[in-house]
Each structure stands twice: as structure tokens, then as C-alpha cells.
Amino acid sequence: xxxxxxxxxxxxxxxxxxxxxxxxxxxxxxxxxxxxxxxxxxxxxxxxxxxxxxxxxxxxxxxxxxxxxxxxxxxxxxxxxxxxxxxxxxxxxxxxxxxxxxxxxxxxxxxxxxxxxxxxxxxxxxxxxxxxxxxxxxxxxxxxxxxxxxxxxxxxxxxxxxxxxxxxxxxxxxxxxxxxxxxxxxxxxxxxxxxxxxxxxxxxxxxxxxxxxxxxxxxxxxxxxxxxxxxxxxxxxxxxxxxxxxxxxxxxxxxxxxxxxxxxxxxxxxxxxxxxxxxxxxxxxxxxxxxxxxxxxxxxxxxxxxxxxxxxxxxxxxxxxxxxxxxxxxxxxxxxxxxxxxxxxxxxxxxxxxxxxxxxxxxxx
Amino acid sequence: xxxxxxxxxxxxxxxxxxxxxxxxxxxxxxxxxxxxxxxxxxxxxxxxxxxxxxxxxxxxxxxxxxxxxxxxxxxxxxxxxxxxxxxxxxxxxxxxxxxxxxxxxxxxxxxxxxxxxxxxxxxxxxxxxxxxxxxxxxxxxxxxxxxxxxxxxxxxxxxxxxxxxxxxxxxxxxxxxxxxxxxxxxxxxxxxxxxxxxxxxxxxxxxxxxxxxxxxxxxxxxxxxxxxxxxxxxxxxxxxxxxxxxxxxxxxxxxxxxxxxxxxxxxxxxxxxxxxxxxxxxxxxxxxxxxxxxxxxxxxxxxxxxxxxxxxxxxxxxxxxxxxxx
Ligand SMILES: Cc1ncc(C[n+]2csc(CCOP(=O)(O)OP(=O)(O)O)c2C)c(N)n1
Ligand SMILES: [Mg+2]
Numbered sequence: 001x002x003x004x005x006x007x008x009x010x011x012x013x014x015x016x017x018x019x020x021x022x023x024x025x026x027x028x029x030x031x032x033x034x035x036x037x038x039x040x041x042x043x044x045x046x047x048x049x050x051x052x053x054x055x056x057x058x059x060x061x062x063x064x065x066x067x068x069x070x071x072x073x074x075x076x077x078x079x080x081x082x083x084x085x086x087x088x089x090x091x092x093x094x095x096x097x098x099x100x101x102x103x104x105x106x107x108x109x110x111x112x113x114x115x116x117x118x119x120x121x122x123x124x125x126x127x128x129x130x131x132x133x134x135x136x137x138x139x140x141x142x143x144x145x146x147x148x149x150x151x152x153x154x155x156x157x158x159x160x161x162x163x164x165x166x167x168x169x170x171x172x173x174x175x176x177x178x179x180x181x182x183x184x185x186x187x188x189x190x191x192x193x194x195x196x197x198x199x200x201x202x203x204x205x206x207x208x209x210x211x212x213x214x215x216x217x218x219x220x221x222x223x224x225x226x227x228x229x230x231x232x233x234x235x236x237x238x239x240x241x242x243x244x245x246x247x248x249x250x251x252x253x254x255x256x257x258x259x260x261x262x263x264x265x266x267x268x269x270x271x272x273x274x275x276x277x278x279x280x281x282x283x284x285x286x287x288x289x290x291x292x293x294x295x296x297x298x299x300x301x302x303x304x305x306x307x308x309x310x311x312x313x314x315x316x317x318x319x320x321x322x323x324x325x326x327x328x329x330x331x332x333x334x335x336x337x338x339x340x341x342x343x344x345x346x347x348x349x350x351x352x353x354x355x356x357x358x359x360x361x362x363x364x365x
Numbered sequence: 366x367x368x369x370x371x372x373x374x375x376x377x378x379x380x381x382x383x384x385x386x387x388x389x390x391x392x393x394x395x396x397x398x399x400x401x402x403x404x405x406x407x408x409x410x411x412x413x414x415x416x417x418x419x420x421x422x423x424x425x426x427x428x429x430x431x432x433x434x435x436x437x438x439x440x441x442x443x444x445x446x447x448x449x450x451x452x453x454x455x456x457x458x459x460x461x462x463x464x465x466x467x468x469x470x471x472x473x474x475x476x477x478x479x480x481x482x483x484x485x486x487x488x489x490x491x492x493x494x495x496x497x498x499x500x501x502x503x504x505x506x507x508x509x510x511x512x513x514x515x516x517x518x519x520x521x522x523x524x525x526x527x528x529x530x531x532x533x534x535x536x537x538x539x540x541x542x543x544x545x546x547x548x549x550x551x552x553x554x555x556x557x558x559x560x561x562x563x564x565x566x567x568x569x570x571x572x573x574x575x576x577x578x579x580x581x582x583x584x585x586x587x588x589x590x591x592x593x594x595x596x597x598x599x600x601x602x603x604x605x606x607x608x609x610x611x612x613x614x615x616x617x618x619x620x621x622x623x624x625x626x627x628x629x630x631x632x633x634x635x636x637x638x639x640x641x642x643x644x645x646x647x648x649x650x651x652x653x654x655x656x657x658x659x660x661x662x663x664x665x666x667x668x669x670x671x672x673x674x675x676x677x678x679x680x681x682x683x684x685x686x687x688x689x690x691x
Contacts, residue, residue, distance in 0.1 A: 064489045064668055093491075115489065115668035133493045134451055135423060165423040169454065196423050198399030204422050271398045330673035333666045348631070348661045352674075359679045 009215050015235050016225035020283050022291035030234050034298050038307075040081060040229050041293055044073040044286055046311050047097030050106065051260075053315050054096070054113065058264045062323070063114040067094050071227070071259035072193055074285035077101060078232025079159065079189050079252070082240065089128040090142045090160035092135070094191070098161070102128055106318020107325065116328060117336075136166035139175035139188065146179065146186035146249070155244040159187040159236075165196025167213060168204045176251065180217040185243035187236065188251045191226065193258035194280075198271035211253035219249045226254030227285040257283070331356065368546040374516035375405050375481075375523055375537065379443060381553050382527035383413050386441060389527060392419040392428055393445030402447060403483060403542055425454035432478050433462050443527055446482035449536065450493030455480070463532045464507030476532045479523070484512075485577045485628055486675055487540035489668040496665050497576070497629035502534040503606035503638070509558050510606040512536040514579040516547040518556060518603060525555040533558065538577035561609035563616065567598035570622040570685055573613055573639050575602040578626045578676060585681035595689065605635050613639060614646040621652035622691075624684045626676060631659040653691030656684045 017028045032040075051069050058066045069076065076097030080089060089102055096109050103126050112119025112131055120130035132138035142160030149156045166172055167190055179186045190210050194201050207213065214221025220239075224231045232254055239250035257280035261268050268277075293299035334341060334349040341349075369377065382389045395402050397410040397420040410418040421428050425446055432442035446452040452459070459480065466476045486495035502510045511526055511533055513519035519537070526533035556562075564579070565586055574582040579601055589595040598616050602608065617623045623643060625636035636657040643655060658676045666674050 065491060112667075113491070115491075115670075117667050117670075119667075120492075131492075133491060134454070137454075168422040168424045168427075170424065170426050171454075196394075197402065198395045198397075199420055199423065203420060265402070270400070326669070328669060330666065330670040333663045333670060333674065334661070337663050344632075345662060348663075352661060355680050355683075356673060358683060359677070361673050 012209070012212055012215065012221055012223070014223045015231045016228050017230040017234060018228045018288060018292055020288065022288050022295065024230075024292065028234070030230060032230075032233075037293055037296075037298050038303075040077055040233070041289055041299065042307050042311070043077040043081070043097065043101055044229065044289065045307060046100055046314070047073040047076055048286055049308070049311050050096055050100065050109070050315060053319065054110070055260075055264070057110070057319070058113070063110060065263050065265050066113045067263045068260035069094050069096055071257045071280065071284065072191055073097055074229035074232055074289070075189065075191050075226045075254040075256050078229045079236045079254070081233060082237055083159065084156070085125070085127065086154070086156045087127065088145045088156070088158040090138045090145065090158065091128065091131060092138060092161045092163065092166065093131045093133055094163070095161055099128070102126055104128070105321065106315060107321030110318065110322040111325070114322065114326070118325065118328070136162050136169035136171040138162070139166075139171050140178070142188065143175045143178045143182075143184060143186050146184035146243075147182055150182070150184045157185040157187055157240055157243040159189060161189045161191060163196060164190065164192040164194065164201045164204055164210060165199060166190075167210050176213070176217040176219065176249075179249040180219045183248040186249040187239045187243060188249070189236075190251065190253045192253050192255050195258050195262070195272070197262045197266060209253060211251060214251035219251060221251040221253065223253045223255060226256030227283045227288065229285060229289055256285070259284075330361070366548045366550055369516045369520075369549045370543050370546050371513070371516045371519045371537070372403060372405050372407075372542045374520040374547075374549050376407055376409070377549065378520045378523035378527065379406065379409060380412065381524055382443065383409065383417055385553075388439055389441045389443060390417050390419060390435070391443050391445070392421050392432065394421060394423055394447050396420060396445050401445065403539065405537075406445070425451055426458055429455035429458040429463060429478075429480060433458060433466065433476065436476050436478050437466075437474055441477045441527065443479045443481065446480060448494050449482040449484040449498060450496055452480070452482055459502075459508070459534070460505055464505050467531065468507060475530045477530050478532045479526045479529075479535055480532070481523070481535045481537060483539035483542070484536045485538045485540055486665055486671050487577060489671070492667060495668070495671065497627065497660065499536055499605050500629055500634050503635060504633070507532070508606065509533045509604065510536070511558055511604050512538065512576045512602070514538065514541065514576055514601055514603070517549050517554075518562070520549050521554045521556040522558070522603065524553060525558055528555070529558060536576065540577040541580070544580070556603070559604045559607050559609060561612040562601045562603055563598060563612065564601045565597070565599040567596040567620065569596045569620055570624065570688060571598045571600060571613070571616040571620045572624050572626060572681070572685070573600045573602065574626040575605065575635075576628070578628055581676065581678040581681055582626050584678040585685065588678060588682055589685055593686070595685065597685065602635070608638060608642065610642045610646060614643060617643050618647045618650040621650050622688050623655045624658060624681065624688055625655065626658045626681055628660050628675065630662045631657055632662050634659055653688045656688055658684050
């Protein structure tokens with residue numbers, strides 16, 4: 001027959017385990033132990049409190065423009081919780097929770113937003129890439145890392161983050177094209193927070209979901225409730241297990257919401273209704289998980305207070321470490337450009353040094 | 366006459382372009398509802414509607430690539446790259462098609478496209494938001510590379526660029542967006558692309574610059590007059606490509622001395638081209654080696670280090686003083 005239906009994969013699923021009223025679907029419950037549940041809570045709360053601290057620091061002029069992550073904590077923690085240190089994480093620019101869990105010091109997270117290159121100096125022992133500002137440009141790196149893992153016969157995975165807006169960029173398309181063709185252990189997390197600065201999700205693609213983009217590249221895709229940390233956790237772990245076993249790449253669309261402004265330089269009142277924000281406030285991933293843990297008897301007021309105090313102490317020492325390291329030498333902009341500094345640059349560095357001495361610039365802030 | 370800052374002046378040029386030619390459209394990320402992240406497209410969506418002022422998906426390659434098709438079909442797209450650091454996602458379209466179409470089609474199809482983008486440092490922005498890569502476009506045949514430096518020339522040059530039959534890469538020095546106001550005529554005013562402007566007349570030395578560096582250059586010229594009694598002539602290139610050799614050569618033939626100032630890296634930068642032209646065209650008038658005060662050949666530092674890095678009046682004055690004693 002010259003005209004007939006083509007069979008394409010229709011595996012696309014949506015996953016929610018804990019609903020907005022904190023009711024669990026028992027058939028889907030991953031039955032995590034109490035410690036794990038508490039840890040997920042602690043990490044989401046750390047992400048939230050860190051974010052609040054960053055906003056305060058920005059308002060006080062102690063860091064520069066900052067991109068808040070409020071509302072997206074479940075996506076961050078659920079996707080990175082079970083990664084091994086030999087796995088790789090490729091962040092975009094809105095993943096402070098992921099960085100914290102991976103072991104980046106708070107001080108170093110602050111340094112990027114404070115205007116210090118030191119914030120991109122990946123701490124020894126951590127297999128992550130630093131913040132990538134050009135939207136979606138980091139996704140081919142995810143695929144490259146995963147490809148390397150495959151070439152070397154390792155059972156590690158590479159996981160990378162991009163926003164809903166980023167799915168429109170050529171780099172997104174090209175990374176997924178390679179991931180499918182070379183069948184590598186790459187996991188792409190699309191944090192669909194509904195907005196790309198002022199553009200709503202509908203301005204990026206006419207398709208009903210971002211998850212379905214996966215099928216265009218012949219890879220698996222799933223859409224999860226990104227405000228349900230259990231759903232994010234389960235979907236990511238399935239993708240990780242599959243990738244480790246040689247089952248190839250996965251695209252996960254986590255549906256969530258950017259509760260705050262795009263960055264501190266942005267005014268969301270210009271393009272979205274407060275009513276929409278209020279609707280999503282009710283779906284706050286922290287409120288939902290908190291209620292679930294209390295109902296289950298895993299969390300009570302006393303524990304919550306202890307956890308909060310712990311986090312506050314961590315944040316306090318992180319901010320102190322950041323502020324103690326603010327005196328930097330501008331002349332070191334020559335230092336790391338190449339392994340061996342060319343003679344021409346040595347001469348320019350001397351010229352810079354002389355200029356600074358003439359201008360009476362003292363090293364420091 | 367109205368006192369406008371550069372943001373308002375650029376906005377005025379686009380409003381005039383949209384009003385006078387129904388083929389003109391504005392396209393880019395956050396240019397409509399949000400009115401541009403710097404508000405350069407303020408009220409344009411409200412005034413001209415979503416068919417003329419278009420919020421596109423987040424894809425610079427497609428913004429410029431579709432502009433090529435639109436231009437072939439008679440439209441005049443004015444594309445905004447949100448920051449010059451994100452124009453590389455469109456560079457294959459700019460180099461591969463925008464700059465080549467007229468030549469490839471032996472004159473049949475021109476590319477009346479403007480690609481606007483804020484560039485340069487000084488606003489405490491994060492990485493990729495502070496670079497000056499004008500040399501990249503100046504090096505690319507088939508493009509015009511324009512850089513405004515005041516509200517009045519911003520309006521006049523952008524309106525001229527919108528009317529221009531060939532592609533214009535239009536760099537906006539974002540550090541100057543709201544830095545000062547200037548009288549801008551109410552009637553549409555344009556300035557020719559390809560003409561440098563003698564901003565300050567002088568006798569002893571020529572300072573050549575453009576964009577945001579015009580401010581420290583003019584400050585240095587004032588200080589040199591006050592402190593040393595030196596009369597510096599200041600030339601604002603305005604168009605980096607095609608470069609106005611005649612104006613800079615006439616000035617340097619008169620003064621015999623020259624310092625070129627820009628923020629972008631030194632090697633193969635615009636300053637190198639200025640020096641080469643002066644050596645070719647007025648070598649025998651030169652009394653001293655020409656100096657370049659530029660960004661160093663390193664990546665633009667994150668903002669904690671940027672003020673130390675950016676060339677300032679002090680560095681320019683020292684170069685001038687050293688050049689004058691040669
Ligand atoms: C290639 C590129 N173009 C434009 C920008 C400017 N910009 C920064 S974030 C952003 C929106 C990104 O939206 P999305 O991918 O949904 O991520 P979110 O900000 O929501 O986390 C834009 C346009 C950029 N950083 N890189
Ligand atoms: Mg988004």
C-alpha cells in the first residue's frame with residue numbers, strides 16, 4: 001500500500017508519584033528509606049535557603065546579577081541524588097542545588113555570581129563542568145562525555161541540564177542527534193520552568209511536550225512532574241540504570257515553574273500574571289514533600305529546626321569563605337590562558353602591571 | 366530637539382524605520398512583550414503589533430537565517446542579538462550567507478539586514494556579556510560594521526543602517542546605554558556609513574577610537590589640555606568597516622602623532638588596521654611610533670577584575686605623553 005501509518009515509538013509517558021496534595025500513588029512508591037527521604041528534604045531545603053541568601057547578597061551588592069532557582073529544587077535534587085562521583089554533570093546556569101550536592105563549596109558557587117573566575121575553578125575530585133552561559137551550548141559536551149565513557153567501556157553516565165528555551169537552539173538538536181546515533185549513556189534534563197526570560201514555553205515549540213522531541217532522535221523521552229521529587233528521582237534512576245547497562249540516552253522533561261525573576265536584572269511583571277505565579281506557589285515542591293514526610297512520620301518540627309540550623313551554619317561559613325577570598329589579583333588574567341604563556345603575553349602582562357602601578361590600583365576589591 | 370539617552374535614541378531610530386517602511390520588522394529574543402532586556406525596543410510591540418515586532422524562539426541561528434529568507438522576499442529585518450556573546454550561534458549564517466548573497470548572486474539579491482547587538486564591558490555582567498569582537502565582523506568581507514558612541518549618532522547611524530541596502534552589523538556600547546543624554550533632532554536624521562567623525566579638533570596628536578572608549582579618550586584629551594597644554598584631535602571611527610582612511614590620515618598627516626584606543630584584544634584588532642593604514646598612507650608625516658592602548662590578548666575578565674582591565678584615561682594619557690616626547 002502506498003499510503004499507510006508508520007509505526008513510531010509511542011513509549012512517551014508522564015510520571016507523577018506524589019500529587020499536589022501530597023498523596024502518594026502507592027503502586028509507584030519507590031519506598032525509599034527514611035534517611036534517603038530526609039536527605040532529599042535537606043538538600044531541597046538547602047537549595048531554597050541558598051537561593052534566598054544569594055538574592056539577599058545581590059540586593060546588598062555583595063554579588064552581582066543572580067539567576068534564582070526558587071521552585072525548581074525537586075528537579076535539581078531528584079536528578080543528581082544517586083549519581084556517583086565518577087559520573088559527570090554538565091550544568092547550565094541555574095543549578096546551584098546540583099552543585100551543592102556534588103560537593104561544590106558554597107563559597108565557590110558565590111564566586112561565579114560575585115564576578116570571580118575562581119567560581120569556575122572546578123574543585124579537585126568533582127567531575128563537573130562549570131556554569132555554561134550560552135544557552136544549550138553545553139549539551140554537545142554531555143554527549144561527548146557519554147561517548148567517551150562508552151569508548152572506554154565504563155559504566156558511568158553523563159547528565160546535562162538545559163531549559164525549555166534551550167530546546168530551541170541548534171546545539172540541543174545536534175547533541176541529541178549524536179546521542180541517538182552513537183547510543184551513548186547521556187541523560188538530558190530539560191528543566192521546563194515555563195519561561196525563557198519573557199517568552200512562554202509555547203513560544204519555543206508548537207509541540208505539546210518537550211519530552212516528545214526525544215522520539216525525533218530515536219531516543220527515549222519521559223515527562224515528569226518536576227515539582228514531585230519522587231517522580232524526578234524515579235525517572236532519573238531508571239535512565240541512569242538503563243544507561244549504565246548500555247541502554248543508551250534518555251531525555252527527561254521536568255515540568256516545573258520559575259517562581260522568581262529570570263535574573264535579578266529582570267522584571268517579570270512585564271510579561272506574566274501574578275495569578276499564574278500564585279497557582280504555581282501552591283505546587284511548591286518543598287511544601288508538598290514536607291507534608292508527605294510529616295504525614296509519614298519521617299519529619300517533625302524539632303528535626304526540621306535542627307536541619308534548618310545546620311543549613312544556616314553551612315551557608316554562613318560559605319558566605320564567610322567567599323568574602324574572605326575577595327582580594328584577587330587582576331593581573332592573573334594572563335595566568336591560565338595557555339599551559340605555556342607566549343612571550344607576547346608575558347610582555348603584555350608586564351605592561352598591565354605597569355599600568356596598574358601607575359593608576360595606583362591596589363590588589364583587592 | 367529632545368534630550369535622549371542612547372537607549373531612547375536607538376528606540377527612536379527603530380520607530381522611524383518601522384513607520385516609514387512597512388517592510389521593516391524587528392525580530393529577536395525578548396524584544397516584544399519585554400521590550401528588550403535593555404528596553405531598547407520599548408513600546409514598539411504596542412505601537413506596531415506582533416507582526417512587525419516579533420518575539421522569536423530562542424535560536425540566534427534561525428533569527429539571522431530566517432532574516433536571510435525574509436530579506437530575499439523583500440522584507441527588511443532588524444535582528445537583535447541579546448548580547449554580542451550570543452551572536453556566534455548565528456555566525457555561520459552571517460559569514461556563510463548574509464555577507465555573501467549579493468556577491469554570489471552577481472548583484473541580484475542584496476541583504477538589507479541589520480544585526481544589532483550590545484557589546485563591551487563595564488556593566489558588571491557575567492561571562493559572555495562583556496566582550497568586544499568587532500574585529501571579527503570587520504574582517505568579514507561583505508558586511509558593514511558600525512559602532513555608535515553617543516545618542517545622536519546612535520539614532521542617525523541606526524536609521525541609516527535600516528535604510529541601507531547591504532547588511533550592517535550594528536554594535537551598541539552597552540556601557541553608554543544610559544550613561545548620558547544628548548540633544549537628538551526631532552526630524553529623522555541620518556549619518557553616512559563609512560565616515561569617521563572628528564569629535565574634537567587639535568594640533569599635537571590624534572587619538573583614534575570608537576564606542577564606549579570614546580569617553581576615556583575625551584576625558585584624556587581634556588586632561589591633556591588642562592595639565593600639559595597639549596591639543597589632541599579626537600577621531601571617532603563610527604564605521605569600523607569600511608574604514609574611513611581619508612579622515613584618519615588627514616588628521617595624522619597634520620598632527621604627526623597617533624594613539625589608537627579600543628577595548629577589544631590587540632592582536633589583529635581594529636587598532637592594527639588603523640596603524641597599517643596610517644603607515645601606508647602617511648608614513649612620512651609620522652614623528653613617532655603609533656601606540657595602541659587596547660584590551661590585552663586574554664579573555665575579558667569577570668566583573669570583579671573588569672575595572673582594572675578596561676583601558677582608562679590614565680593609560681591613554683601616559684601613552685600620549687610617551688608619544689609626544691618621541
Ligand atoms: C545563546 C544564548 N542566547 C541568549 C542568551 C540570553 N539568555 C540567557 S538565559 C535566556 C533564557 C533561557 O531560557 P531557558 O532555556 O528556558 O532557561 P531558564 O532561564 O528558564 O533557566 C536567554 C535568552 C544566552 N545566554 N545564550
Ligand atoms: Mg525556562
